[in-house]
Amino acid sequence: MSARDVMALARRITALTGAGVSLESGVVRFRFDASAFLTSARVRREAWESWLDDPMWTAEPNAAHRALTGLQRIGRLRSLLTQNVDGLHQRAGSSSVIELHGSMSRVVCVSCGAVGAMSEALARVRGGELPPDCQVCGGVLRPAAVAFGEPLHDDVLRAARMAVLDCDAMLVAGTSLTVEPAAQLVPLAAKAGAAVVICSLDPTPYDSLAAAVVREPAASALPALAAVPVVATGPIRTWGDPSTW
Numbered sequence: 001m002s003a004r005d006v007m008a009l010a011r012r013i014t015a016l017t018g019a020g021v022s023l024e025s026g027v028v029r030f031r032f033d034a035s036a037f038l039t040s041a042r043v044r045r046e047a048w049e050s051w052l053d054d055p056m057w058t059a060e061p062n063a064a065h066r067a068l069t070g071l072q073r074i075g076r077l078r079s080l081l082t083q084n085v086d087g088l089h090q091r092a093g094s095s096s097v098i099e100l101h102g103s104m105s106r107v108v109c110v111s112c113g114a115v116g117a118m119s120e121a122l123a124r125v126r127g128g129e130l131p132p133d134c135q136v137c138g139g140v141l142r143p144a145a146v147a148f149g150e151p152l153h154d155d156v157l158r159a160a161r162m163a164v165l166d167c168d169a170m171l172v173a174g175t176s177l178t179v180e181p182a183a184q185l186v187p188l189a190a191k192a193g194a195a196v197v198i199c200s201l202d203p204t205p206y207d208s209l210a211a212a213v214v215r216e217p218a219a220s221a222l223p224a225l226a227a228v229p230v231v232a233t234g235p236i237r238t239w240g241d242p243s244t245w
Contacts, residue, residue: 003212006195007228010169014079015068016185018175020200022084024219025059030085030104034147038110038140044131052122056104061092064173064218067226069093079163083175083182085145098159100152100182102145111139118143152181164189170196173218177204
């Protein structure tokens with residue numbers, strides 16, 4: 001079965017996107033060492049200075065983001081999961097995005113849990129506050145993004161798992177599928193009966209589970225797949241016994 005064949009039959013699609021999708025908008029993979037950030041004032045100052053001019057603030061959604069937004073608007077894309085923290089899916093017009101690794105658009109205090117806008121924190125940095133502290137309790141502010149080695153929030157992971165169990169096709173783009181536990185969503189979908197399409201320039205550990213693999217950049221692959229019309233045939237999904245998943 002080709003990727004186009006899968007898309008022609010898919011009515012309930014869940015998408016999973018990774019850094020490769022945003023790379024085509026000029027956004028590099030987000031790296032954040034939470035341990036060093038929390039224990040060193042110097043590291044915090046350097047981090048906030050580097051975030052002032054991060055490319056994600058001026059990046060524009062590309063054709064891959066817009067293709068997924070289009071699928072969502074016509075009701076075929078039911079869930080959009082992303083490992084990216086740049087908000088480009090939302091800027092492209094997508095709604096109800098499940099941000100597996102959080103978001104750089106928000107900051108959170110590690111002491112009292114107060115949440116604020118990253119834009120406001122960066123404005124304070126430009127005004128001379130380096131690093132900016134929590135305005136509620138004076139604690140350390142950090143991005144509301146999951147750092148390397150940190151666990152995903154339970155409610156986010158639960159929502160993602162429900163999304164891949166509620167689709168007849170899973171469209172994966174721009175991810176190497178080596179970061180856990182996000183990568184485990186792919187075999188979960190396949191085991192539950194969904195047809196998986198992987199769009200990746202490089203091989204992934206789960207290519208053998210896919211109904212189709214597309215070796216093209218996401219910005220060209222996703223618009224082409226999103227343009228495939230649904231054909232009037234039966235479903236491509238056969239549900240198994242949930243007790244065996």
